Amino acid sequence: MPALHLAQDRYGWLPPEALREVAEALDLTPAYCYAVASFYDMYHLEPVGRYEIAVCTNVSCALAGAQDVLAAFERELGVQAGGTTEDGEFSLSSFECLGGCGWATVVAVNWRYREHVTAGDVPGIVAELRGGEGAGDDA
Amino acid sequence: MSAPAVELVTVNVDGREVQVPKGTGMIETALAAGVEIPVFCYEPRLGPPVGACRMCLCEVEGMPKLQAACTLTAQDGMELRSAQTSAKAAEGQNAVLEFILLNHPLDCPDCDKGGECPLQDLTFRWGPSNTRMHFPKRTFEKPIPISPTISLDRERCILCYRCTRFSEGVSEDLQLVAAHRGAQSIITTFEEEPYRAHFSGNVTELCPVGALLPSTYRFRARPWEIDNTPTVCGLCPVGCNTWATTREGKVQRILSRNHPEVDDGWLCDKGRFTFDHLRAEDRLREPLVRVRRRGFEAVGYDDAVREVARGLREAGGSVAIAFSGGETVEQASALARLVRQGLGGDAAILPDDLDPAVDAFRAPLSAIRDAEICLVLGDEPVMERAPIVDLWLRAARRAGAEVVTVGPAGSVSTPPGSAAATSAELAGGGGSDELRDAGRRLREASRVAIVWSGDDHDSGRRAATLAASLGLGDGSGLYVLPRSPNGRGVAQAWYEAGEGRGFDPSGEEELGALIVSGDEAAYDPRVAQLAERARFVFATSMFTGDHTLWAHVVAPGTSYLERDGTVVNLEGRAQRQRRVVDPPHLDELELLARVGTELGVPIAPWAAEATVDDHAELAPRAQLEAPPEFAPAASTNGAGPGLELVVYRPLFSGPGVERVESLAFQRPAPEIELAHADAQARGIATGDTVTVGLNGSGRALRAAVRRKLRPGVARIAAEHADGLGSHVEVTKA
Numbered sequence: 001m002p003a004l005h006l007a008q009d010r011y012g013w014l015p016p017e018a019l020r021e022v023a024e025a026l027d028l029t030p031a032y033c034y035a036v037a038s039f040y041d042m043y044h045l046e047p048v049g050r051y052e053i054a055v056c057t058n059v060s061c062a063l064a065g066a067q068d069v070l071a072a073f074e075r076e077l078g079v080q081a082g083g084t085t086e087d088g089e090f091s092l093s094s095f096e097c098l099g100g101c102g103w104a105t106v107v108a109v110n111w112r113y114r115e116h117v118t119a120g121d122v123p124g125i126v127a128e129l130r131g132g133e134g135a136g137d138d139a
Numbered sequence: 140m141s142a143p144a145v146e147l148v149t150v151n152v153d154g155r156e157v158q159v160p161k162g163t164g165m166i167e168t169a170l171a172a173g174v175e176i177p178v179f180c181y182e183p184r185l186g187p188p189v190g191a192c193r194m195c196l197c198e199v200e201g202m203p204k205l206q207a208a209c210t211l212t213a214q215d216g217m218e219l220r221s222a223q224t225s226a227k228a229a230e231g232q233n234a235v236l237e238f239i240l241l242n243h244p245l246d247c248p249d250c251d252k253g254g255e256c257p258l259q260d261l262t263f264r265w266g267p268s269n270t271r272m273h274f275p276k277r278t279f280e281k282p283i284p285i286s287p288t289i290s291l292d293r294e295r296c297i298l299c300y301r302c303t304r305f306s307e308g309v310s311e312d313l314q315l316v317a318a319h320r321g322a323q324s325i326i327t328t329f330e331e332e333p334y335r336a337h338f339s340g341n342v343t344e345l346c347p348v349g350a351l352l353p354s355t356y357r358f359r360a361r362p363w364e365i366d367n368t369p370t371v372c373g374l375c376p377v378g379c380n381t382w383a384t385t386r387e388g389k390v391q392r393i394l395s396r397n398h399p400e401v402d403d404g405w406l407c408d409k410g411r412f413t414f415d416h417l418r419a420e421d422r423l424r425e426p427l428v429r430v431r432r433r434g435f436e437a438v439g440y441d442d443a444v445r446e447v448a449r450g451l452r453e454a455g456g457s458v459a460i461a462f463s464g465g466e467t468v469e470q471a472s473a474l475a476r477l478v479r480q481g482l483g484g485d486a487a488i489l490p491d492d493l494d495p496a497v498d499a500f501r502a503p504l505s506a507i508r509d510a511e512i513c514l515v516l517g518d519e520p521v522m523e524r525a526p527i528v529d530l531w532l533r534a535a536r537r538a539g540a541e542v543v544t545v546g547p548a549g550s551v552s553t554p555p556g557s558a559a560a561t562s563a564e565l566a567g568g569g570g571s572d573e574l575r576d577a578g579r580r581l582r583e584a585s586r587v588a589i590v591w592s593g594d595d596h597d598s599g600r601r602a603a604t605l606a607a608s609l610g611l612g613d614g615s616g617l618y619v620l621p622r623s624p625n626g627r628g629v630a631q632a633w634y635e636a637g638e639g640r641g642f643d644p645s646g647e648e649e650l651g652a653l654i655v656s657g658d659e660a661a662y663d664p665r666v667a668q669l670a671e672r673a674r675f676v677f678a679t680s681m682f683t684g685d686h687t688l689w690a691h692v693v694a695p696g697t698s699y700l701e702r703d704g705t706v707v708n709l710e711g712r713a714q715r716q717r718r719v720v721d722p723p724h725l726d727e728l729e730l731l732a733r734v735g736t737e738l739g740v741p742i743a744p745w746a747a748e749a750t751v752d753d754h755a756e757l758a759p760r761a762q763l764e765a766p767p768e769f770a771p772a773a774s775t776n777g778a779g780p781g782l783e784l785v786v787y788r789p790l791f792s793g794p795g796v797e798r799v800e801s802l803a804f805q806r807p808a809p810e811i812e813l814a815h816a817d818a819q820a821r822g823i824a825t826g827d828t829v830t831v832g833l834n835g836s837g838r839a840l841r842a843a844v845r846r847k848l849r850p851g852v853a854r855i856a857a858e859h860a861d862g863l864g865s866h867v868e869v870t871k872a
Contacts, residue, residue, distance in 0.1 A: 016330050024825075027846075028313060031329035035316035 004037055013044040041095065042111075048091040049084045051129050053077075054108040058097035064104035065118060070094055072122035090129070148215035153224040161215070164188070165208040166195065169221060176221050177232070177261045179239075179347045180299035181209040184403060186308040186537075192299045193235045194261070198225040205231045222265065236266040242277045243348070244294045252349030254362035258297065279325075285315070286333040287801045288354055288412050289343055291326060296350035298324055302342035309405070311533050312336035326350070333804055337526050337790060340411040344394060353392055355412060355801060360386040369396055369753050370717040371706060372410040373465055373699025374795065376621040377504070377527040378708035379406050380754065383414070383700060383719040390414045390700055390720055398754050400503035401712070403534075407526040409790055412802055414700060417720070419798040421683045423695035424723050435687065440725055440733070446692050448737035450675035451482055454651025458484030459673075461666040462633070463657030464491055464623020466727070467704025467716060469746040471625075471632035473731040474656055479637030481740035484652075487633050488666065490659070491626025492596065493619055496603035499763035500589075501711050502616025507531035508538060510588040510615070512580055514565075515544040516558045516602075517593030517620075523790045524592050525620045525709060535588065543577045547785055547852045548845065551577060555785045555852055558593040562601050566608035578609075587615040594622065607763060620709055622788070623659065624699075628707035649674065656727075657696055658794035661686035679727050682794055694730055697722040698795070703746040704728070711758065715751040781833060781868035782817060782853040786860040807856035810841045813869060814848040821871055828872040831855075833864060839872055 003026060007018040019033045026033075037043040041054075055061075055070045070081060073092050079085050081094040100106035103115030109129065117125070146161045150168050157172035164183065169176045179192035190207035197208040200218035205228060208219065222229040240262065247253040282290035298317070303326060306315040314334050318327050328334050334342075343353045367382040372393070379402040382394040393411050397404030426443035427435040438446075451458060458478050462471060478484040504527065507513060513535050515521060522529040536542045545551045545561050551573050553561050564570030565578045581587055587609065591602040599619050606617040621627055653670055655661050655678035662684060670676050670689045678690040687693055699706075701722040707713050732744035791805040811831055813823060823829055825844045830837040831853075840859065848854060853869060 019329070029329070031316045031327075031332075032307075032313040034327075034329050035318050038318040039320050 001036065001040075004033065004043055008043060013047045041093070047084070047088075049089050051089060052091045052093070052108075052110055054093050054095040054098065054111075055081075056096070056098040056100065056104070056106045056108075057094045058101075060097075060101035061104040061106055066105040068119040069105050069107065069117055069122060072119040073126070076122050076126045090126075148213050148217075150213045150215075151218045153219075153221055159213050161213060163213040165197070165211040165213065165219060168213045169208065169219065174221055174223065176208050177265055178209055179257060179261075179297060180301060182301055182304075182345065184309070185301060185304040185345075189300060189304070192239065192297065194232065194239075196228055196231040196235060197221050198228045232265060233267050236262060237270065239297050240266070240270060241272050242294065243297065244276060246295075250295065250349040251352050251357055251359075252295075252346075256349060257347040282352075282357075284333075284354060285328055285351075286335060286339060287804050288340060288408065289334060290352050290354045290357060292350050292352070293325055295348045296326055297348055298326075299347060301345040301347065302326060302351055305338075305342055305345055306334075306336070308537070309533070310336055310338040310341070310530065312338070315339075315342060335804060337407050337409075337522055337805075338405060338530070340408045341395070341405055344406075353412070355415065356392045359391045360384070365391065367394070368717055368719045370700070370719055371714040372406070373624050373706060373716055374409050374413060374793075375407075375525055375790070376624055376626065376709040377401065377525045378624070378706055378712065378714050379410055379527060380714070381406060381410065385720055388720055390417055400505045400757065401708070401710075402527050403505065403530070405527060405530055407790065408802065408805060409526075409796060413795045413799055415801070416681075416795040416798045417698055417700060419682060421798075422681055422723070423683060423693065425695065426724075427687070427693045429691045435693070440730070443692055443694060444730070444733045444737060447677050447694075447734050450677060450691060451477075451652050451654075451734070451738065454482065454484070454675060456483035457649075457651030458482045458654065459486035459488070459650055459652075459669065460484075460633075460654045460656060461488040461660040461663065461669065462490060462629045463659035463661075464489075464621070464626040464629055465657055465659060465699065466625060466629055467702060467706060467746065468625070468628040468632050468713075469704045469743075470656070470702075470727050470731070471629040472636060473728055473735065473742045474654060475633045475636035476742065477731060477735055477738065477740050478654070481735065481738040485637065488660070488663075488669075489626070489630045489633060490623040491621035492630050493599035493621060493627055494597070494603060495599075495761065496763060497599045497606075497617055497619050498711050498761035499603065500606045500611050500615065500617035501757065501760045502588075502614075502618075503712075503757050504528065504531055504616075504618070504710060506586075506614065506616045507588040507590075507618070508534040510535050510540050510586045511584040512586075513540055513542045513588040513590065514577070514581060515542065515549070515590045515592065516546065516562060517591055517598070518546050518555050518558070518785050519592040519594065519620070519787050520548075521590060521592050521620065523787055524622065526790055528590060528618060528620065528709075532588075532590065541580065543581075545574075545577075547849045548847045548854065550847075552849045554849070555783055556593075556595075558591065558598065559595050559601050562605040566605050581609050585612070585614060587611055589615075589617045591617075591619040603763070618709060625706040625708075627709070627711060628705065628713070631707065648672070651675065652677065655679070655686060655690065658682055658684065662794060679730070680794075682798065684794075694727070695722075695724045697726045702726045702728065705746065705751060712755055713751055713758070714755040715753075781866045782813075783851060784860065784863060784865055784867050785852055785854045786857050786863075787854065789856045789858070792856075792858060807858065808841060809859050810843050810855075811859075811869065812843045812845045812848055812854040814850045814852060815844055815846050816850040817853070817869070818842065818844040821869060823869070823871050830870050830872045831863065831867050833866065833868055837868075837870075838863075842869075 003022045019030045023030045057066045084091040098106045107114045107117045147158045148161045152169045152172040155172040176195045188209040190210040195208040196205040198220040222232045279293040281292045285291045365386045372379045380396040380398040384392045395406035425437045428438045430436045650673040652675040653673035658680045676690040677692045679694045679696040681696045700719045703718045729744045732742040735742035789807045827842045829842045
């Protein structure tokens with residue numbers, strides 16, 4: 001799995017060639033690597049945007065209005081959950097529990113958490129990211 | 140070897156007490172008590188249970204929730220209640236089945252599995268009679284050809300993971316996998332590439348529903364209109380036990396028939412799918428006799444028999460037989476007696492000529508799995524020559540055995556052709572440090588398996604000497620892999636028919652007559668050369684080929700599915716092949732009996748009544764006469780320009796396989812395997828096109844870089860090596 005992460009860091013996602021390379025390096029088969037990569041949401045089998053926005057929609061966050069937050073992102077970015085904006089900047093996804101139930105609703109931007117997010121915060125977050133600051137590329 | 144003491148425990152299943160060894164699986168424990176617990180995913184041959192399907196839910200005293208019985212083992216005092224006595228378990232099982240059927244299409248009338256489907260059977264016996272599912276069922280594109288031989292229907296799949304567990308934990312090809320997660324899980328290969336592995340077909344038998352089916356069997360037959368004949372595969376020296384399914388006199392599929400000592404219920408794709416060669420277009424159907432200037436003419440058997448008898452009689456005792464090694468013992472014996480007793484001839488080309496000394500270390504193949512250390516010698520990949528042996532070696536490794544492979548691609552790297560030299564070093568305690576260490580561990584271990592997969596003519600004797608020097612006792616085994624399916628039986632039949640050894644075909648003198656027995660022999664270039672020196676050539680073969688240019692009489696031959704007889708596998712186990720379908724002509728034995736009548740040699744036209752059981756036992760070990768002395772091993776021809784070429788015979792080759800279209804994808808790609816260092820030095824990566832040859836002439840092949848291959852060595856399948864010498868230069872094209 002660390003090898004898959006390394007490959008994803010290099011390519012930005014896991015294209016078939018990346019899975020082949022990992023398989024060869026570890027003496028496994030591409031099929032096996034694909035099985036692992038497809039199981040976990042944090043591996044991408046399709047290209048993703050520069051910013052990956054994951055909105056937790058599991059129980060605690062759902063009770064704190066996660067659906068509204070997700071809808072706000074969809075409105076603001078013009079893509080459905082699971083999609084990527086046409087300019088390749090943002091990928092939006094609805095995520096299972098991010099482990100921050102005490103700070104619902106949790107939104108992860110490139111796996112850096114933002115807590116207690118409400119639908120009203122969303123335009124600000126998107127504007128901030130569009131401005132190119134605080135992106136958290138180091139995640 | 141004394142059996143370890145077994146602790147018996149008492150378990151109560153549905154009110155019945157039963158005593159079983161501690162740790163026995165609960166499914167088996169219940170069966171011992173006479174209770175059947177239904178299962179889908181449970182299959183002990185696939186490794187530890189996974190408890191995926193939940194069909195085996197049972198109530199266990201002291202456990203608040205229902206338990207998957209397949210994941211439990213027998214402990215003393217355990218009380219288990221199956222769905223037959225526990226209402227709670229029955230309710231749970233019902234719910235499980237309702238869930239499994241939630242998205243299952245229930246297209247049983249349309250499904251090839253219908254009538255022999257565990258899901259169908261268990262639903263009838265245990266399941267709910269209707270469904271509460273009112274929503275549309277999930278649909279997929281179907282069927283998906285995951286290879287030219289296997290079709291996948293994802294709608295029918297119940298995600299028991301039997302197929303992927305086989306791919307990961309038995310054949311270890313890691314090609315068929317479960318992708319995604321939870322309800323989205325699907326069985327798939329990578330990027331829609333075909334599932335290309337020697338044992339892929341087994342998943343069609345493991346699948347408990349109609350999701351994975353052999354494409355060749357789709358819409359061909361129904362379980363109530365077929366016959367299953369128990370027989371033995373005749374395509375490699377393992378001799379896997381099989382069922383041949385026929386409908387209206389035609390073979391429709393081959394299934395495995397578990398012989399726990401031989402094949403453990405697995406069957407390679409060659410054994411499973413090659414049957415289609417029976418219907419090849421270029422099959423010979425009647426005897427052909429060469430007529431001067433007019434080529435061949437089809438004749439009746441009376442004329443053919445007369446012509447053969449005449450040709451053989453006129454040879455004046457100068458007669459040779461070229462065997463294929465696929466003949467039954469009865470066929471080979473008939474030929475041998477005809478030549479040795481009827482004509483006074485004394486020459487044969489035997490594909491295999493193992494020294495009987497190997498029988499002193501005879502053991503069932505299953506003993507490999509129980510070995511502490513396995514030694515594999517020789518250049519020929521075990522998987523290509525006797526694929527089941529490779530599965531046993533993998534099983535041994537999973538069970539904790541050390542597997543030492545010695546060869547150009549081995550864990551101990553040696554030059555090509557050095558198996559004999561290496562075995563002498565191992566026996567004498569010499570050689571490299573690595574080899575000496577391996578030799579020490581082999582001597583210390585009490586259960587050793589030695590597999591010899593090479594082509595040296597005296598490999599049997601050398602292997603036996605090595606086994607004797609390492610002190611192989613009971614529980615250990617020596618397995619010398621013959622190159623032909625019944626090479627051992629054929630050689631045995633030849634020697635029993637008269638005095639003297641085999642025949643050296645390298646002479647120059649004229650030969651009175653040559654008998655070419657079967658297609659393998661007819662394809663052998665050595666045989667073709669020999670035929671040039673023969674005044675009369677009589678050939679039997681299934682298919683037309685080059686030999687129909689140089690033979691004088693050609694009689695149609697049969698497939699191993701069309702004749703009765705005995706075959707001897709690599710262990711030395713005599714097994715019975717049965718006539719599954721009638722050949723479209725006389726079989727060889729009947730023909731030879733008629734020739735025998737002409738020549739005054741009595742030959743029975745049929746194989747004697749079955750002397751071999753359905754699950755043939757292995758004969759006891761032979762006594763080892765004075766351990767043979769070691770002849771010094773010939774030094775290998777390592778020197779030469781460029782890379783030394785190792786040519787192997789791929790499993791998916793031969794006259795039968797070549798006529799089966801759906802197996803074309805399994806045949807080796809036009810590819811040359813290169814060692815990592817050699818590839819780097821030439822700037823070659825896997826997938827590159829390279830020119831292979833010497834002195835300017837060359838051919839284009841695809842490069843495959845192998846880390847395990849010894850530097851200075853290149854490996855190639857025989858069918859792509861035609862015309863290449865012992866050394867080649869490889870350059871990037």
